[in-house]
């Protein structure tokens with residue numbers, strides 16, 4: 001009986017260790033680097049991000065401001081979502097990934113960098 005206990009304890013110990021020691025190292029995908037000197041196109045590079053990240057599920061103009069292509073620029077201006085002095089402080093940059101409704105909606109790869117660089121370049125409707 002005692003031997004069985006020891007055997008059981010050993011099995012559990014090995015199992016716990018096997019699970020606990022299985023670390024996975026995931027390298028974040030930073031995306032391609034952005035050249036701040038290269039003009040970023042709002043319509044081709046910035047605007048599609050909000051559709052890709054499903055922001056337009058809610059931000060589609062019915063109730064909430066629209067981040068759909070062709071409508072997003074006006075929304076950014078009308079709702080004061082850009083901070084031209086401090087791009088990182090812009091609501092359109094800060095809000096995604098925060099708790100509540102935006103917890104599961106965020107930017108990936110170099111998307112945030114594309115948006116902040118575009119803001120730093122003057123946030124043109126280009």
Ligand code: HEC
Nearest residue numbers: 053054055057058059064081091092095096101105106107
């Ligand atoms: C599940 C619905 C939903 C999704 C998806 C969603 N939002 Fe929102 N968002 C809201 C609601 C509701 C508000 C208004 C209430 C609030 O400020 O939380 C809002 C507000 C905002 C604001 C303004 C906050 C302020 O203080 O004025 C920004 C900026 C914003 N969302 C950006 C985004 C972006 C970018 C995405 C995609 C990455 C996104 N949202 C996805 C529901 C959503």
